[in-house]
Amino acid sequence: MTRSTFFFDPPFTTSGVTASLAKTAKPVYGVLGFVIFITLTLVTIGVGLVAQPLVVSLLGAESPWVTSLTVFVTFLPLWVFFLIFTIRNRRHGSGLTSRGVGRFLLGVVVGIALVWMIMLTLVLFFGGRFTFNAQAFAAPAFWPVAVVSLLVFYVQGSGEEFMFRSMMARFLARRFSAVTIVIVTAAAFSAVHFSNGMKQPLVFLYTFVIGLLLGLLAVTSNSLWLVLGLHGVYNWATGYLTSIFLQAPADPAIAPLATSVAGGVAIVVVVIVLQVTKPGWHREKAAVAPERTPARADEPVVA
Template identity: 25%
Template sequence: MKDYFFTKPSKITESEDRSKGRSLLKEILRLVRIYFLPRLGLHYIALYIGIMITFDGGLLAYFKLFAMPNGFMRAFEVMFDLFKNPIAYLLFTLASAFTIPIIYASSRRKDNLSVRALGLDRNHMWREIICGYFSGVTIVTAFMLVLVALGASIKLNSDVSWLLIAIYFILFLLQGFSEEQAFRGYFMTALARRQSLAVSIIISSVAFACLHVFSGAVSVLTFLNLMLFGVFFSLVFIRRGSIWFVSAFHAAWNFISTCILSDSLTGGTLFTVETKSMNHLINGGSYGNEGSILITGIFVVGILILFIMPRKQGEF
């Protein structure tokens, strides 16, 4: 266990030699500036385009809502309803992908982080992607099968759009890579140049969870699970030294949860898993998988296994 708390991987110590980094506060503010704010701006652009496409009356009618009694609440309802619209949801997902070149250019030029430190080595890249994707598919499928065993029903949707699913497959690969590049490849590595590895993992995982606060009804358990998700991925990134594995795992998690086995109609899912009659602690409630206590158990076990298994010489 001390390997993760006291021993920094070689890629981080090499980064320390290239640049000593910034203070904790400055690193957090920098993440806000080069990732959170651009992503927020891109999401607002996607929001307004989505409203123009889906809302009766377009943007003008939407802005008129704010002048009506309870208009703010109605406007927010319209905004969150967009996540149930396949076209609007595609726009939100695509917006995340545009942060990829911003993070890469900034981390390479301003932070002087090497390709190796960012986990972008191409050695065994396809093996890492395939293994990561298979791991993500396995865990989400296992979770859904447990729900079915506990009483959930599952049915095949006959009117699914295969073109939409194919587009989502590609976009979720980009979204998974953008978030892992930002929080594991860049932010955690940049923090670790001046902070302990434990602090870097925890702070980057909290930041990752905060990103998803704006995605809907986030409970305390959901926030905890998102933090555990971040810690687990950080440890996997440290062990494998590859952003490709965690990015593919992340992409598979989102794709399977949204388009293949889902309790939501977003994106025209292939199979609908009906869980409304189940306890929200089990099915995750309105947020989905990440709000389930079963997911808490999965990631706690995964983190403990990674802690117990010693790092091999040369890892990361």
């Protein structure tokens, strides 16, 4: 059986617990797939709007745990759905292909490198300065909050990757090329962030650029593991690494611009690597696998 080079194969199915069910399961495309995606998006945004004042009322506005607990509560329903779906589909239905640990760790390395690229961009072009904030580093609450925040940001990042680079991407996979899928999912990813309280044009720009990078890596790595590793540590490091090692410019609008620049450089690097290693990748459709057909005795099966 000839398979697509992208992680959209095998198809996004409603079942898949056994091989026999997987053969007959219908893909979640069309109206059903669209309704599921929109419903999950709206539920996540709605829970976030309710969670913020609830957590503040329980912990107080000055508590260092407010942001972590709010993010966790917001993305918990989506993550539960993600786990249930993954278990029912034996990993592959959600894009969690094999060799996960290595790709996840590579994503962590790429995410940290991206944050250092952003800090370097701020220093070289926007008046930032490398420093060491010993006071923040030595604060009693720093490490407990940092560790919990890292776990929470992985809950958030994996939820967003499931929404956009798994579920939405599969909804588009039958009809569109890899480039179209990357652009559309990045635009949706950016629009959700823009509508969720961060309504500045530069925020839309930098989340779109980061979405392009995540989409490129997810589609062309044949797995979600790489972007799961990248997304969580990126969200965490932009808060914690920058607070320790960077004196940022006074203008808060500069950081999204620097992120867009650094993310754009990373995208160019990824595209150059793809052009060398996978020529024609941008024209290939992330098609679902064809039906299984018996192989002739003289014809080898391509896995």
